[in-house]
Amino acid sequence: MYRNTSTPADDDGCGWFHLSPPRHARPAHSGRTKARWVVLGAGFTGLAAARQLALKFPQDEIVLIEGQQVGYGASGRNSGFAIDLPHDIGAPDYIGDPATARMNLKLNHFAQSMIRTWVADYSIDCQLRSDGKYQAAVEDKGLAVLQAYRSGLDKLGQPYEMIDARDLPEHLGTSFYRQALYTPGTMLLQPAALVRGLADNLPANVSLYENTVITRIEQGDKITLLHADGEFVADELLLCNNAFASHFGFLPGRLLPVFTYASMTRPLTEEEQARLGGKQAWGIIPADPFGTTLRRTPDQRLLVRNSFSFNASGQAQQRFLDRAARQHRTSFDRRFPMLANTPFDYTWGGSMCMSRNHLSYFGSLAPNVYAALCCNGLGITRGTATGTLLANWLAGEQDELTAFLLSSPGPNRNPPEPLLSLGVNLNLNWGQRRAGLEA
Structure with missing residues (x-):
């Protein structure tokens, strides 16, 4: 039993x-x-x-x-990235063993093909777009990650584009980032x-x-x-x-049920969209795994996702949600000074099932x-x-x-409790602090 x-x-x-x-x-x-x-x-x-x-x-x-x-x-509750590429955050180049990476690439392409078919066959309104993703960096260590990821993609023969700071506003509106690596194969969607x-x-x-x-x-x-x-x-x-x-x-x-947190703005007005500039929809993942993920949705909302907690029960906890909401405000205003204090309509958490x-x-x-x-x-x-x-x-x-x-x-x-919860949350807090401006 x-x-x-x-x-x-x-x-x-x-x-x-x-x-x-x-x-x-x-x-x-x-x-x-x-x-x-x-x-x-x-x-x-x-x-x-x-x-x-x-x-x-x-x-x-x-x-x-x-x-x-x-x-x-x-x-x-995730950020809506149906990623095609291997995404091994435990490997320095996000790729790891090339043979394993190629199999993960096949798995992801297999899944993407099914999702496209289902959305078309059943006319599911989930904002599915083949917009690719940007992996963006602002800290020196983040720039180093992009170079390492670039070398991993070269090993796999996968396409990408390196975009420097002067050109990024044309893509993203914000001039916050120093460099981004764009890969075209990711699909963006509304997960719920x-x-x-x-x-x-x-x-x-x-x-x-x-x-x-x-x-x-x-x-x-x-x-x-x-x-x-x-x-x-x-x-x-x-x-x-x-x-x-x-x-x-x-x-x-x-x-390991690791929670991460997101906030989403109200729809931007036409004047705010013009002030922001850039493409009408995009997704950014951070160079640092503890950094900030961003989405600009087709209905012109901005989503910011960062902050982590280990909730051993797998259940939401308000204190972590409140802490994350404060970080979201800081992260958003830092990236979008032209839209500072744009209110969030929603803030939530959601668990990822992880293993060590x-x-x-x-x-x-x-x-x-x-x-x-x-x-x-x-x-x-x-x-x-x-x-x-x-x-x-x-x-x-x-x-x-x-x-x-x-x-x-x-x-x-995993280690036994209470060492597990103490150790994982200390590691998560340290990682977020160490992320610096990437957070």
């Missing part, structure tokens, strides 16, 4: 969620339901896994369970709108239950998932709930229990790819991408 030790509890400030096209959440579950397949977690990974299982097993009923509303949790659109276009043999919090999992001849108003009885269980898997006793002491060695988990966890977990900050592409490939593998299919994922040793062990 696996008893849940923490349940999802995100804050209500996510701009992406509140600005996404309206939808009616599917009803919560009650009673007793039997199914061959149960997928726990309806984010990018779980939605992809349930969809692919339905296609591979058209005669089977697939149950998809979400503890909150679809799009309210982590998948709807995408997952909510996918949830409303699932195959007919997928039953989605929202606002259904599983409190206990029992294993026997069948797998029973219990909640306050009933239970599910499954032959096979897929865990696609990232760090919350550890609260059921799976991969204990290996997953930056590796994911893919495959079997226990008899008839399988998982695709821990995207290490690349949830849109990695979650979409691994959810789909996990379903393919369970259908008896295996290709080079599946073999690559199965060969991974997975997340390594």
Whole structure:
């Protein structure tokens, strides 16, 4: 028996969620339901896994369970970068081992292709654009990172453009940065709108239950998932709930729910847009992993994302949100003095499932229990790819991408509590201080 030790509890400030096209959440579950397949977690990974299982097993009923509303949790709270390139923040050049990098590149392209197809086939209004991304730097150490990343891209034969300070305002409006490395393959999108659109276009043999919090999992001849108003009885269980898997006793002491925080302005007026200048939509990731991510959205809002905390429970904490909001104001005004004090309409936090060695988990966890977990900050592409490939593998299919994922040793062990929380938060605070003007 696996008893849940923490349940999802995100804050209500996510701009992406509140600005996404309206939808009616599917009803919560009650009673007793039997199914061959149960997928726990309806984010990018779980939605992809349930969809692919339905296609591979058209005669089977697939149950998809979400503890909150679809799009309210982590998948709807990121910055909306569907990144094509390897993004190994543990490697000096963000690339790491070239052979591994090439496989990650194939995984990301595989995911991007599926996202494009789904958005087109179901007419999902999620602001999908192929605008690429800028990795920008202002500190000397950030400039060094760009040069290292450039050398890694050369090894992979991937296109890029180095843009100097004098030319950056034409692209971004702001003259804050000293250099940027532009890569054209990243897709930018509205993440909550995408997952909510996918949830409303699932195959007919997928039953989605929202606002259904599983409190206990029992294993026997069948797998029973219990909640306050009933239970599910499954032959096979897929865990696609990232760090919350550890609260059921799976991969204990290996997953790290690291929260990061974002604020989003009201729409800029036409006069403010003219004052800012630059392109009408873009995305910036920082050269320093502890720096500031920025988006200019198609509806002319500016998003600023930085600040980190380790919340072992996986739940939002107001004190961290308040601290981040203050940093967002400083970071925004520093980059956009021509728009200083433009009010934020929304401020929110969201968790990333990380591991100390930056590796994911893919495959079997226990008899008839399988998982695709821990995207290490690349949830849109990695979650979409691994959810789909996990379903393919369970259908008896295996290709080079599946073999690559199965060969991974997975997340390594963390120190025990309370050393873990103390150490991770100290490291996060130090990293943010050390980022300097990149923050």
